[in-house]
Amino acid sequence: GEDVEQSLFLSVREGDSSVINCTYTDSSSTYLYWYKQEPGAGLQLLTYIFSNMDMKQDQRLTVLLNKKDKHLSLRIADTQTGDSAIYFCAENPSGGYNKLIFGAGTRLAVHP
Amino acid sequence: DVKVTQSSRYLVKRTGEKVFLECVQDMDHENMFWYRQDPGLGLRLIYFSYDVKMKEKGDIPEGYSVSREKKERFSLILESASTNQTSMYLCASRPGQGNSGANVLTFGAGSRLTVL
Numbered sequence: 001g002e003d004v005e006q007s008l009f010l011s012v013r014e015g016d017s018s019v020i021n022c023t024y025t026d027s028s029s030t031y032l033y034w035y036k037q038e039p040g041a042g043l044q045l046l047t048y049i050f051s052n053m054d055m056k057q058d059q060r061l062t063v064l065l066n067k068k069d070k071h072l073s074l075r076i077a078d079t080q081t082g083d084s085a086i087y088f089c090a091e092n093p094s095g096g097y098n099k100l101i102f103g104a105g106t107r108l109a110v111h112p
Numbered sequence: 113d114v115k116v117t118q119s120s121r122y123l124v125k126r127t128g129e130k131v132f133l134e135c136v137q138d139m140d141h142e143n144m145f146w147y148r149q150d151p152g153l154g155l156r157l158i159y160f161s162y163d164v165k166m167k168e169k170g171d172i173p174e175g176y177s178v179s180r181e182k183k184e185r186f187s188l189i190l191e192s193a194s195t196n197q198t199s200m201y202l203c204a205s206r207p208g209q210g211n212s213g214a215n216v217l218t219f220g221a222g223s224r225l226t227v228l
Contacts, residue, residue: 004154008152030215031215033217035219040221040222041221041222042116042118042202042219042220042221042222043155043202043204043219044219045216045217045218048215048216088154088155092215098143098145098160098162098168098206099157099160099170100157100217102147102154102155102156103154104152104153104154105154
């Protein structure tokens with residue numbers, strides 16, 4: 001069945017780069033997303049990538065998509081303490097416009 | 113900006129009580145969703161609605177019902193709350209397919225429900 005997997009925890013030093021990885025199962029997914037959840041808040045869209053793209057860059061964020069391996073990654077350059085949050089990967093399976101599949105979320109901890 | 117408002121941020125209820133969670137969006141979105149978020153499980157879809165009075169079951173509809181009498185409002189109902197329904201509940205909305213911004217889901221801040 002459809003599934004999105006990501007590691008649950010990542011710890012990085014302030015100023016380093018963070019890389020959060022995700023694997024998904026539906027090779028015909030049209031869009032793949034990264035959402036951020038800060039403590040006590042809902043999910044906020046960070047960025048998304050269309051399936052015909054390999055890479056998308058937006059300021060400190062770089063998204064890489066490897067369709068062959070069904071692997072999505074989010075790189076945060078110069079990680080700051082304000083980046084501490086839970087990051088969710090999500091896919092939009094084909095034929096399931098209203099059924100986004102979310103991963104369990106990766107908790108990013110940034111320490112001095 | 114689209115705003116999705118969940119009226120209750122924190123609720124504490126007793127087992128067997130009826131619980132209403134309300135969600136309102138202000139951008140005339142066709143689609144509205146209720147998710148449940150639990151640690152290590154991510155977000156699981158309970159129900160969604162693609163139009164007024166229309167609804168579809170998500171992955172975990174058991175123990176829940178929904179109501180969409182007006183386009184802007186989507187309610188989640190727990191007819192008889194149980195302790196295993198203690199969770200964070202997230203509402204979201206999205207434009208209809210083919211509309212501008214249709215690929216983006218916008219979330220409310222969440223309602224944390226504790227059932228004793």
